[in-house]
Amino acid sequence: MWIPIQINELSAEPLYHQIEVQLRALIVSGQLAEGTLLPSIRELASMVKCSVITVRRVYQDLENEGLLRTRQGTGTFVAKVGDEMRDVHRRSAVIEAFESAVEAGVRVQCGEDEMREILEEILRKRREG
Template sequence: MWLPIHINEQSAEPLYYQIEVQLRALIVSGQLEEGLLLPSIREFAQRLKCSIITIRRVYQDLEAEGLLRTKQGTGTYVAKVENKDKDRYRLEAVIEAFNTAIEAGLRVQCSKEELYEIFQKALQRYQFN
């Protein structure tokens, strides 16, 4: 099974974190349905050209959050995620992205006003219902 996970080797974020964030987003958005069998740790690591330990950590972290479940001898599956939990994960992901963007702005000494302006311009690029 192919998963649309993209890693950026130039990023300051650890590899496991990049993979974990994207896999979590696929699960809570419903793009990966409950019961879906994920690639084995070895297979996933080979596809992403990373360490087996990296993928094991991602799977363990997401299993601890209740997003994955592992059945000994059969593999790792997407767990049932309640709607209230999906909403919480969804909003947490957006808040985290905002925090990362704000930190990037602060590193280059953007003012609060500049950050507001950037945010408003970014919102204008998208159409909302």
């Protein structure tokens, strides 16, 4: 199974984090349905061109969060994600993205008002586009 995960090798974010964030988003958004069999650790590592250890960590982290379940000898599957858990993960993903955006703005000395204007402009373009 192909999973649409894109790695940015120029990013300061560790590979495991990039994979984990994207895989979590695919599960929480419902793009990967409950019961979907994921690629083996080796297959996914090969797809995204990273180490097996990196993918093993991602699968373990997401299993600890209750988003994946592993059956010995069968594979790793998307777990049932209830509405409440889905909302928590959705909100968490958006908060993390906003925190990163604010940090980027602070680094280049954007003020709060300028950052609000940028957000409003992005939202306006999204509505129109």
